[in-house]
Amino acid sequence: MKENKAQKIVWDIYRELYANSEPKADFDELVNSAEKNEEGQKIIPFENYFIDQEVMDEIIEKHLKNKRLTKLAKNAIKVNVYLGCSPVSKK
Numbered sequence: 001m002k003e004n005k006a007q008k009i010v011w012d013i014y015r016e017l018y019a020n021s022e023p024k025a026d027f028d029e030l031v032n033s034a035e036k037n038e039e040g041q042k043i044i045p046f047e048n049y050f051i052d053q054e055v056m057d058e059i060i061e062k063h064l065k066n067k068r069l070t071k072l073a074k075n076a077i078k079v080n081v082y083l084g085c086s087p088v089s090k091k
């Protein structure tokens with residue numbers, strides 16, 4: 001599968017989020033070792049990892065800054081990260 005620009009940004013964000021989570025993790029390793037559900041989707045145990053909300057927001061903004069994307073595309077990436085398999089945020 002060819003990775004498009006938005007997908008690459010999302011994956012880069014996940015990599016940095018997990019590198020800064022408690023406990024730290026290698027996102028690529030989590031994906032590669034993940035079990036699959038009955039629909040063939042990989043199950044990432046995101047609920048076992050925690051990250052400060054401010055740090056999470058800073059990482060996301062850093063990856064979106066200076067990217068040639070529309071505001072809609074940037075918001076779609078944020079929603080994908082927040083509702084996807086990112087570590088659990090805490091205040």
